Amino acid sequence: MVILEDIGKNYDNFKMKNFNLKIEKGEFVTLLGESGCGKTTLLNIISGLTEDYDGEVYIQGEKTRGKSPKEKGLSMVFQDSLLLPNLNVEDNVAFGLKMMGISKKKRLEKARDVLKELGLGGFEKRHPYDLSGGQKQRVSIARALVMEPKLLLMDEPFSALDEGLRGKLQKLLKKIQKKHKSTVLFVTHDRNEAFYLSDKIAILDNGKLAQFDTPLNLYKKPSSPFVAKFIGINNIFTGKIKDGIFYNETIEFPVKFSEAEKVCLALKSEDLRVTLEEKTDGNEGVFKGIVKDSSFKSGFYHLDIDIGGECIEVIQNRVEFPIENHMELYIRYNKDNIILI
Numbered sequence: 308m309v310i311l312e313d314i315g316k317n318y319d320n321f322k323m324k325n326f327n328l329k330i331e332k333g334e335f336v337t338l339l340g341e342s343g344c345g346k347t348t349l350l351n352i353i354s355g356l357t358e359d360y361d362g363e364v365y366i367q368g369e370k371t372r373g374k375s376p377k378e379k380g381l382s383m384v385f386q387d388s389l390l391l392p393n394l395n396v397e398d399n400v401a402f403g404l405k406m407m408g409i410s411k412k413k414r415l416e417k418a419r420d421v422l423k424e425l426g427l428g429g430f431e432k433r434h435p436y437d438l439s440g441g442q443k444q445r446v447s448i449a450r451a452l453v454m455e456p457k458l459l460l461m462d463e464p465f466s467a468l469d470e471g472l473r474g475k476l477q478k479l480l481k482k483i484q485k486k487h488k489s490t491v492l493f494v495t496h497d498r499n500e501a502f503y504l505s506d507k508i509a510i511l512d513n514g515k516l517a518q519f520d521t522p523l524n525l526y527k528k529p530s531s532p533f534v535a536k537f538i539g540i541n542n543i544f545t546g547k548i549k550d551g552i553f554y555n556e557t558i559e560f561p562v563k564f565s566e567a568e569k570v571c572l573a574l575k576s577e578d579l580r581v582t583l584e585e586k587t588d589g590n591e592g593v594f595k596g597i598v599k600d601s602s603f604k605s606g607f608y609h610l611d612i613d614i615g616g617e618c619i620e621v622i623q624n625r626v627e628f629p630i631e632n633h634m635e636l637y638i639r640y641n642k643d644n645i646i647l648i
């Protein structure tokens with residue numbers, strides 16, 4: 308288990324105070340947040356690049372302050388592959404084992420096994436300058452994994468790769484991480500990458516932990532409007548609920564809750580459906596709107612609809628009638644899908 312306990316770090320324009328996080332053995336955890344929220348600061352504290360900080364980092368029960376990455380049992384993969392240019396692929400991968408005094412036969416055997424797992428069988432004798440960006444990054448991952456680290460730190464390892472390749476490497480990493488049961492702390496600002504790879508995601512907001520949870524829970528139960536917005540819920544309204552009606556200065560619509568003072572109500576775009584009729588079934592609610600804009604992207608209709616001064620986004624894969632700007636229609640939703648924050 309990895310524990311970050313009451314971590315604090317101040318820069319002129321940045322404050323992190325009492326930051327706590329627990330990563331279980333074998334868990335894939337991602338630090339996700341906008342630029343400048345403190346992701347690299349945390350990685351630097353864990354790796355030891357930053358020595359001046361408050362709190363303690365524990366890896367498998369041991370304090371890590373002042374120890375080298377090797378003593379801590381850490382391996383790291385960065386955005387750039389940082390391979391040794393004069394060594395071939397298998398020697399790059401086996402380099403850490405060599406430093407540990409492992410025999411040549413044993414270390415090359417291990418290096419070749421990991422390279423095979425990463426789809427690089429046959430590339431052992433090549434040099435880094437003969438490899439593509441994606442291949443270099445796979446060698447970096449092999450080099451980190453071969454050490455069987457207690458914690459693998461990965462700082463935006465795929466951000467320099469094009470989208471297709473990034474997807475392939477994410478899939479490969481997920482498979483290998485599960486097989487090796489590696490404990491990983493991954494850093495990204497790419498929401499989809501974090502949701503795809505992680506057992507748990509820590510969302511950071513300006514040095515603070517906004518929420519730490521599984522991808523599903525983050526999506527179902529965001530703890531604040533910040534988290535809801537950050538994970539891509541675009542329909543967030545503030546208002547009150549009285550007698551089963553949510554309202555603010557501009558909108559009013561039925562909900563299943565009876566009373567609430569000062570609430571944020573969130574509705575996922577993909578939980579809404581547009582219709583031409585006002586009728587509803589069972590647990591559904593409906594409200595009226597006017598189409599402001601519509602587009603068709605990646606197989607889905609994206610509609611921006613004015614609902615009395617506020618705009619709501621609807622995403623659906625099929626629309627049974629032609630959509631035109633300025634047309635009036637109804638938006639149906641299941642009251643169970645409403646998230647109150």
Ligand SMILES: Nc1ncnc2c1ncn2[C@@H]1O[C@H](COP(=O)(O)OP(=O)(O)OP(=O)(O)O)[C@@H](O)[C@H]1O
Binds near residue numbers: 318340342349
């Ligand atoms: N050595 C430093 N001296 C002064 N300020 C720093 C230093 N390192 C980081 N900061 C500041 O601390 C804040 C957090 O930086 P950090 O690099 O941890 O963010 P990040 O979330 O990793 O951002 P990005 O996604 O852009 O890499 C930023 O405002 C940054 O300017």
